[in-house]
Amino acid sequence: MAFTTETTGESSTEERADDPLGPGMAIAATLRGTLGPNGLDKMVIDRSGSVVVTNTGATVLDGLEIDAPIGRVIRDAIQAHARHVGDGTTTTALLVGELLDAADELAERGLHPTSIVDGYARAMSHARDALDELSVPVDPNDERLREVASTAVTGRWDEASARRFADITVDALRAVDFDAPRLTIHAYPGGELADSERVNGILVNLDGSSTTIDGFGTDDRRALADPTVALVDGELTPSTTEASGTVTVRSPDELAAVREHERAASDGLVRSVADRGVDVLACQKSIDDAVKTELARAGVLPIERTRRDEFDAIARATDATAVTAVDDLDREALGTVERVRRRSVGGGAVIELSGLPGESHESLLLRGGTPHVAEETKRIVEDCLAVARHAASGGGVVPGGGAGMTAVSRAVADRAPGVDDRSALALEAFADAVTVIPRTLARNAGADPIDALVALRNRHRDGETTAGVARSGAVRDMFDAGVVEPVAVPARCLEAAVRTAGLVLRVDETLDAKPIEGTGVDGDGHRGRDHAAADGRPRETEDEGGGGHDGGYPWALSH
Incomplete structure (x- = not known):
């Protein structure tokens, strides 16, 4: 793996470079210190020297430059999980590392990889049952x-x-x-x-959406009351011809005639908008500079390059219908809001639309001292x-602090003796592997992980299944401590970890090959963002999966 480690308490990635299971364990070792409320930050430095300080596992994973093919497969699978679930990246990475480490030991004892995979799958079924039994239902109004x-x-x-x-x-x-x-x-x-x-209401980011807001200038006190809103899903320019051409000017009179023609076209477009009673014109693409200036003079607020999600939200919230050209605007296509105003935020500005007659909308306006903190x-x-x-x-929800994984460990370990083939060893290994979460939480809190795990198991054996590792490192009731997580997060983390570990364990040999048609992998072994992911399913794009970077940045990690 190509990321580097200057100092670490784990085995170095170089020591595992030749181990086919090593990349998974190396990724887990890299992220282990970020887990939980006491997790520390990683300083991620790209090759230009830019620095990002974060303890978000997904951000760190995005920044790792991984050369080992198995490592890239694992990273892609974990990132796919993060896009679907939105949380649990570090937990999934730790579980993958532990399951692969346990599989390595089982293989040394003579267990076949397919038996290990089958055992893990059987253990996963028991794990789901244990989490369902532990979960408590909640509704949207539950505190x-x-x-x-x-x-x-x-x-x-x-x-x-x-x-x-x-x-x-x-x-x-x-x-x-x-x-x-x-x-x-x-x-x-x-x-x-x-x-x-x-x-x-809706906030329109003017830094990314519009170069100017001539209708307001820089006065935050100015607002439009009950304005009508028009939406143009395209460019706004007086030139509507699709064919390209050139104009040859041979004299000042001809130049004046050309300018007069352009001015007349702009004036006609502005009059078309103003005559329809439009107060705010949001354009999804650019607006011609001359048209924008004239619109502002005519009392119309022009907003250009509106972000697609904001553009669609405005349409739903104002009951406006987006058109592709000004000629298509009519009274039925216009929407309205109670108020539109400009707000200065940090070094930028936003337009705020409030009092929405259509679909309600909420915006979270987050602040931070620096761009890094804000992001x-x-x-x-x-x-x-x-x-x-x-x-x-x-x-439903389950107690956090590793309580769910402790309950899973106990449930799987109790069922392992009832399995009459060698996959029972895989169930036992699974039960031990999932305790990596409470052990890591205790270690990151400064407590002894073995003592914490023993205390947890004793409490669960006595029926206190909501016991977990608190922020102080002590073992206590997580519901009483207010440490709660949705059951979907640990359940899907386990499912993703088992699926990823099984994918790796079934790989018998890594072979060099020419570019494979249809896989989206080029001659350097890099995968395109719109092609298949590591688990063989179509990769989500950012718009579909809610963010994230498919390929990661060529960053090196120093910690």
Whole structure:
């Protein structure tokens, strides 16, 4: 694997370079220190010297430059899980590493890889049953959702900030009935975390959407009351011909005539918009500079290059119908809102649309002292949103702090003696491997992992199945501590880990080959973003999967 380690308590990646299972264990070793509320940060440095400090496993994994083919397969599979679930990247990586490590030991004892894979699959079935038995149902109005959200952000900020962001997140989700497209997130540097707020309305990011806002200038106090809104899904320019051509000018009079023609075309376009009573014109693509200036003079607020998700949200919220040309605008196509105003945020500006007659919309306006802090805050809140939505979807919640994995370990270990073939050894190995989560939580909290695991097992044996590792490293009831997670997260982490480990274990040999048609892999062994993922299914794009980078950046890790 090509990422480097200067100092680490784990085996170096170079020592495992020739081990086909080594990359999985090396990835787990890299991410282990970030797990839990006491997890430490990684400083990720790209080849240009840019630095990102984060303890978000998905961000670190995106930055790893991995040469080993098995390592890339594992990374792609974990990233696919992260895109689907939104949380649990580090947990999945640790489970993959432990399952592969346990498989290595089983292979040395003579167990065939297919027996190991079958045993892991059987153990996974028992694990799902154990998590279902442990889960507690919640509904969208249950106050336990705030505990779920708070658990997701605990350790990232101080306790008061964690509670505040959890409240903002849950309240915003409830306001839009947990419908993700009706909630957008904006992060801006130049402010404190306490300046973050929830906005009942749509925010249009002008830094990414429009080069100027001539209709408002820089006056934040100015607002439009009850404006009509028009949407043009394309460019706004006086030239509508599709054919290209040139104009030859031989005299000043001819130049003046050309300019007069252009001015007349612009004036005609502006009059068409103004005559229809439009107050705000949002264009999905660019607006001609001359047209934009004239629109502002005519009292129309022009907004160009509106981001696609914001453009569609405006259409739904204002009851406007997007058209491809101004000529298609009519009264039925126009929408309206109660108020449109400009807001200065950090070094940029946004347009706020509030009082929406159509579909309700919420925006989270996040602040951070630096661009890095603002973006990291956005990533954390996205995780928070994901887990809250999973909890409210009907699957229920389980105690956190490794309580769920301890219950899984006990359930699988109890059923292993009833298996009458050699795959029983794989069940026992699975039961031991999943305890990596409570052991790592205890280690990162400064507690002895063996003592914590013994205490956990004793408490669970006595029927205290909600016992887990608290932030202090002590073993206590996680529900009483407010440490709760959706059952979907540990369940899907286990499923992804078992599937990924099985995929790796079934590989008998790595062969050099010419480019394989239809796989999306080029001659250098790199995979295109729109081709198959490691598990053989079509890879999601960013729009489909909710973010993430398929290939990762060529970053080196120093920790």
